[in-house]
Amino acid sequence: MLLMETEHQSTIPNALPFNSAGNSSEDSVKRARLLSSNQDETQNAVDYISQLPDAIIVHIFSFLTTKDTVKTSVLSKQWRSTWTSSQYMSFSLPPGGSRKSKGFIAFVNSVQSRYTSDKLKRFLFDAPCLALMRSSLDRWLQFAVEHDVEELSVTLNYRRHKIYALPQILFCCKTLVSLHISRCCFGVCGTVNWCSLKILHIEHAKLNDDGLMRVLSGSPVLEFLELKSCVGIKHIMVESKIFRELVIDSHEFRGQASMLKISAPHLLKLRLLGNSRGGEFRLDEVSSLIEAELNFNMKICALDKVKAHADLLKGLLKRLHHVTKLVMGSWCIQVLSLMEARDIFLPSLECRHLILLGAAGHEGVPEAIAKILESTRLLEKLYLQTTCTPNPKIELNAESTGCHIFAGEEFWNFVKWRIYQCLMHLKHVEIVDCGANPLPWEPVISLLKFLLQNALWLDKIVINSPNSKSSQAFEPSPLLEVARILLSHPKCSPRAKVIFRYPFQGCPPV
């Protein structure tokens, strides 16, 4: 993407700052030295930015909202209309800003009427959808489509108003590459012609199977689809060889025994996320998957909750047995630990890289790990990652928990005979601690000691605390203790190393 270098036509401003108070330039240089060396505050001698070619300035504008871009109009005569050639439009009105809506509408109209280019690369719109906004929004979207827009995003929020229906002209926009729609009525009336569309996000929409079918058949080069908080879809079927990634987030199931069937024989990556209730995910045809993420929470109402949850997970894993990279969230971990307590079998998995999220501080994690390790004979990499959000728990009746409370090492010795074979290929274990809460090390240490002692081909154990965002003072002493324990533990793999990674902020001397 090489931008054309055409120099500015207008005069280049003077090299030295022209201070209107009449101070000599010597004083300004002195002032510059007194200021901090932060590039923001240093008084430079030269106006570098105005000397940049237009194309680069417009590229800088692509990282700003339209409001910020338009503000540059007042900097100097040269900058007065530079912004009008920016091919990126981004308008947003915060939710409480309905009072400003008339001014906002006038602003958008003004920006569009002064637009000088034939082409629009990006149009982002995020505002409350008020009655007086609707017809204007129709016009603005038409403007975008007429200017061959490539990236379009419409996010609306409502209080009491009727939902906004997208204009039909949008469904025939042949230049669209990326589309993101949130809270609009996705009423597909005629055919859809999105021949360039690669990325599609639909949020909070009511869409039935027929409508989705029309969207998919009108998007032959679609690579990525995300459906978030959508309701009405029961079957997603994509035959296209180009379709790579599908994300389903907080799917809404309606009606009894509701199910979402997915069949996409060429799909490479599947992610099931968010909070759902009373439904089932069924994977019909996903034989090309290489990566699957099961990071959703499912509330199931059933007489035997444990069996219902276990059946759902077993059904999914059976279809995902060939997937090399599996990511599992806290719901899966809880179900696995329940399955371990009840001795429910898992299908055998060919997974080589397993990531468990929300893992370390969770109850039942050792049981869950034991359960999954029993079925993953080819496992090479195991990652345990704590997340910063609290994990919702599966509600169960008191009797059905039946989890035994094992002391760390006893537990691992007890399950050793079952999972020993699965450690044959294990090479890399990593613990990632996001740092929001102090990591309870006990269960993790027992696991790591067990692995050190029994994983014949273990290459390294990495403990990672990327605490850069933590507001608490970072205390390395628990880590040092962990290091001491692990490094003095006998290991059966001669090559095994234990590596600690944490941001170095003046660690006290060891």
Place this chain on the structure above:
Amino acid sequence: MATSRKVTLLSSDGESFEVEQSVAVESITIKDSIEEGSAGNPIPVPKVNSKILAKVIEYCKKHVESAKAEDRVDDEDLVAWDADFVKVDQATLFDLIRAANFLNIKSLLDLTCQTVADMIKGKTPEEKRKTFTIRNDFTPEEEEEVRRENQWAFE
């Protein structure tokens, strides 16, 4: 790739830099000229002096290395490294922008332009003029007119 091929880049002020080919081809401009066979050896890089070329090479090396290493955790390290990389004075920053544009290195161009955009965001026009040393050549009436034209942006 079995062998690590090296190429030599020649800055506008005559200094040579020997780099792995895999690093040099982060620049689409250089990649194209190598593939077309029109590169010559050393490859001249006009418009980019040795100080800036050294920095560009440092950036490309780091990014090529990170791509080879394991996925996941290194992402955060790379973001932090990038943030440090652009903590330079304005002259250097804008030279990097021009170099990234000329050499067609998208990620470096995006990084440097994003940095400048962050310097523009959230500042009043007066602060922006001060940061970038832009001379205000509007008369007060003209300035008022511009503000009125784009009223909502200034609210």
